[in-house]
Amino acid sequence: MSDSPQDTTGSPDRQRLSAEADSPAAPGDDALAVDGPGGEALDWLYRFVAAIELAPAVAVHSMDESGVIHYWNQACAHLFGIPARDALGRPFRELVSHIGHQTEFDAIIADIWQGGAAPPPRDWYVETASGRCLWVHSNHFAVRRGGVTRQVFCMEIDITARKQLETDLAQAARVFENAHEAIIMMDAEYRVQAVNRAFTTITGFEPGDIVGSTLASLPWGDGDAGFYQSIWSQVDGQDHWEGELPARRKDGASYTAWVALTTIRDTYGEPANHMVMLSDISERKRVEEQVRHQAEHDALTGLPNRTLFLDRMHHALATWRRQHDSFAVLFLDLDRFKEVNDNNGHQAGDAVLREVATRLRGCVRRVDTISRLGGDEFVMLLADIGGVDQAAHVAAAVMAAVSRPIEVARQQLTLSASIGVAICPTDGGDVDTLMHHADVAMYHAKAQGRSSFRFFSPEMNARVVERGELDKRLRQALERQEFVLEYQPELDVGSGRVIGMEALIRWRHPDRGLLLPHDFLQVAEECGLIVPIGEWVLREACTQARAWRDAGHEATVAVNLSDVQFLHGRLLDTVDDALAQSGLAPHCLDLEITEGALMQGDAGLDGTVAALRGRGVQLTVDRFGTGVASLSSLRRFPLSKLKIDRSFVSDIEHDPDDAALIPAIIAVARSLRLRVVAEGVETAEQLRFLRQHGCDEYQGFYGGGASSRPDFKPAAR
Numbered sequence: 001m002s003d004s005p006q007d008t009t010g011s012p013d014r015q016r017l018s019a020e021a022d023s024p025a026a027p028g029d030d031a032l033a034v035d036g037p038g039g040e041a042l043d044w045l046y047r048f049v050a051a052i053e054l055a056p057a058v059a060v061h062s063m064d065e066s067g068v069i070h071y072w073n074q075a076c077a078h079l080f081g082i083p084a085r086d087a088l089g090r091p092f093r094e095l096v097s098h099i100g101h102q103t104e105f106d107a108i109i110a111d112i113w114q115g116g117a118a119p120p121p122r123d124w125y126v127e128t129a130s131g132r133c134l135w136v137h138s139n140h141f142a143v144r145r146g147g148v149t150r151q152v153f154c155m156e157i158d159i160t161a162r163k164q165l166e167t168d169l170a171q172a173a174r175v176f177e178n179a180h181e182a183i184i185m186m187d188a189e190y191r192v193q194a195v196n197r198a199f200t201t202i203t204g205f206e207p208g209d210i211v212g213s214t215l216a217s218l219p220w221g222d223g224d225a226g227f228y229q230s231i232w233s234q235v236d237g238q239d240h241w242e243g244e245l246p247a248r249r250k251d252g253a254s255y256t257a258w259v260a261l262t263t264i265r266d267t268y269g270e271p272a273n274h275m276v277m278l279s280d281i282s283e284r285k286r287v288e289e290q291v292r293h294q295a296e297h298d299a300l301t302g303l304p305n306r307t308l309f310l311d312r313m314h315h316a317l318a319t320w321r322r323q324h325d326s327f328a329v330l331f332l333d334l335d336r337f338k339e340v341n342d343n344n345g346h347q348a349g350d351a352v353l354r355e356v357a358t359r360l361r362g363c364v365r366r367v368d369t370i371s372r373l374g375g376d377e378f379v380m381l382l383a384d385i386g387g388v389d390q391a392a393h394v395a396a397a398v399m400a401a402v403s404r405p406i407e408v409a410r411q412q413l414t415l416s417a418s419i420g421v422a423i424c425p426t427d428g429g430d431v432d433t434l435m436h437h438a439d440v441a442m443y444h445a446k447a448q449g450r451s452s453f454r455f456f457s458p459e460m461n462a463r464v465v466e467r468g469e470l471d472k473r474l475r476q477a478l479e480r481q482e483f484v485l486e487y488q489p490e491l492d493v494g495s496g497r498v499i500g501m502e503a504l505i506r507w508r509h510p511d512r513g514l515l516l517p518h519d520f521l522q523v524a525e526e527c528g529l530i531v532p533i534g535e536w537v538l539r540e541a542c543t544q545a546r547a548w549r550d551a552g553h554e555a556t557v558a559v560n561l562s563d564v565q566f567l568h569g570r571l572l573d574t575v576d577d578a579l580a581q582s583g584l585a586p587h588c589l590d591l592e593i594t595e596g597a598l599m600q601g602d603a604g605l606d607g608t609v610a611a612l613r614g615r616g617v618q619l620t621v622d623r624f625g626t627g628v629a630s631l632s633s634l635r636r637f638p639l640s641k642l643k644i645d646r647s648f649v650s651d652i653e654h655d656p657d658d659a660a661l662i663p664a665i666i667a668v669a670r671s672l673r674l675r676v677v678a679e680g681v682e683t684a685e686q687l688r689f690l691r692q693h694g695c696d697e698y699q700g701f702y703g704g705g706a707s708s709r710p711d712f713k714p715a716a717r
Contacts, residue, residue, distance in 0.1 A: 059156040081130040135163040182278035190215040204250030220247035239263040298372040301357035309371035328391040330380040331420040331438035335450040337376035359401040395453040416451035491703040500556040503541035534565040542582035558590040563597040586616035613638040646680025
């Protein structure tokens with residue numbers, strides 16, 4: 001062909017084609033050749049050009065040795081987005097770039113010009129001058145005349161869609177094989193066609209074990225035909241089903257599978273395939289179960305916690321409403337468990353709680369529930385009891401189980417329990433009422449000596465309500481300063497001179513008048529108010545004692561400390577503050593404590609007593625003889641006095657045994673170098689007896705009763 005450009009319509013030039021057909025190609029040339037007379041060749045060439053011009057799917061173009069385009073058919077213009085008028089006369093590489101392989105393409109074209117041999121067909125990824133990227137399948141061949149290559153023709157087909165499909169298929173195949181979930185491909189009749197590697201990893205089954213099987217024969221589900229029928233029904237209606245199934249591996253091991261089944265429809269909307277995605281969720285189920293168990297169970301004992309217990313209470317109430325089956329609630333508290341922690345450490349306390357939980361499990365049936373509410377409190381739900389006798393039997397069994405010695409850290413500890421019992425529906429028909437009434441009954445079991453169980457009664461509840469009201473009023477009394485102090489003289493036995501005053505608290509109740517300590521101090525101790533009340537007493541007494549001394553009365557002031565206050569960690573700070581605020585000298589303050597407080601204290605108590613005595617504060621053992629202190633234990637503490645309990649003094653004239661005890665107590669005090677105070681002296685005979693046996697001081701109505709304005713005159717002898 002000549003180098004002159006073709007017309008813009010792409011129609012061939014007859015003269016140009018005729019000139020190029022003058023000489024036949026050499027025989028055997030691997031090229032498009034023209035031979036025979038000129039007219040016949042020209043007609044053939046016209047037909048060839050017309051054919052390729054009108055070919056709708058084949059892009060044809062030709063180029064000379066410099067790469068300039070000489071022919072560009074309509075399909076070529078459509079494929080590359082470049083019309084013939086813009087392509088003819090321009091180098092092909094300016095129109096189409098072979099992405100990443102331009103040098104290789106140029107070398108192939110150069111080989112055709114040099115040798116004339118047509119290279120094998122090739123796929124190329126190209127970018128056109130118009131910015132379009134596509135895949136083409138190219139055939140290049142030479143047009144030769146007289147053994148010389150005159151033109152290079154290229155026939156190209158757009159294979160972009162095919163390449164994209166191949167890419168998609170390859171990607172899908174990679175996803176199929178590399179997915180972490182097992183994938184099963186099935187035909188329209190649910191017969192397995194293929195499985196991926198994850199299926200073998202999860203189930204242990206090789207493709208040969210499973211291909212050709214039906215869905216219903218796969219190792220999952222319960223094997224019930226109705227089960228699979230429900231799956232088919234949902235898939236037919238919604239093209240999808242998913243759910244959790246029990247499954248087995250090839251080795252017989254069980255696991256939990258999450259299965260999702262989806263229908264794949266063809267272009268006509270008909271089911272063509274089914275795909276199953278399978279995941280092993282056994283570990284997830286285990287973690288979920290562990291988290292749920294932790295959320296619903298006590299970490300220390302493994303028993304259900306309050307949340308789970310209340311849920312089961314609601315279930316029990318629902319059952320009772322339907323079937324009228326009674327059930328019982330047992331509220332259990334370990335007696336004096338604090339002493340276990342204080343004396344043996346919290347690790348020992350935890351070991352005791354775990355052992356108690358184990359023993360409680362052995363006292364009930366599997367349908368019953370035991371819960372640890374916190375600390376040393378447990379609650380039990382006895383389902384479907386035949387009557388109160390069964391509840392009483394379980395309560396007795398629990399008490400016996402708890403009372404058996406528990407070995408902890410190579411020592412045996414003995415505990416007891418107080419239990420309250422409430423019955424549904426007799427004692428309540430809702431969760432809160434039953435729990436409250438069981439708690440009330442337990443409180444009464446403790447109040448009546450511990451180590452027992454009590455059934456709830458309305459009378460109990462009335463007393464608890466009264467106690468709750470007293471608790472509230474005590475808090476208000478402290479805020480409103482309704483407490484007052486009266487003072488009882490302490491007199492020298494020999495001279496009758498007042499040498500001290502004991503501060504006694506009273507409560508001026510706005511409705512009930514003046515209340516004595518036994519009317520409210522026990523409740524104050526139980527509700528946690530005994531420490532702030534005791535701190536108020538200490539400050540008030542020290543202030544009053546300083547006022548007396550400023551008025552010329554050389555008297556000490558005695559303040560009773562409850563066991564809780566004496567063992568409280570802030571005692572030293574409280575004493576220091578009271579002395580500093582009042583300006584009272586420490587030796588003028590006498591703190592009265594019980595034998596029980598001395599026995600309950602841990603190793604730190606020695607330091608507290610030593611610190612108080614080091615400050616100069618006096619310490620008196622109150623109500624000596626009614627506790628459990630031994631002579632050896634008293635030797636540990638630098639005390640000041642022993643106070644003989646009034647119960648011994650009152651029977652001096654009538655009970656020889658009590659009378660004989662007083663000289664013994666005085667002898668113990670002398671051996672410990674302690675002064676002796678007798679309380680409750682009401683007659684001259686009692687005072688004479690005490691003086692005769694060497695008692696140092698006394699208190700009582702004979703020497704002057706308690707008063708807010710004590711008389712410092714000597715008592716009558």
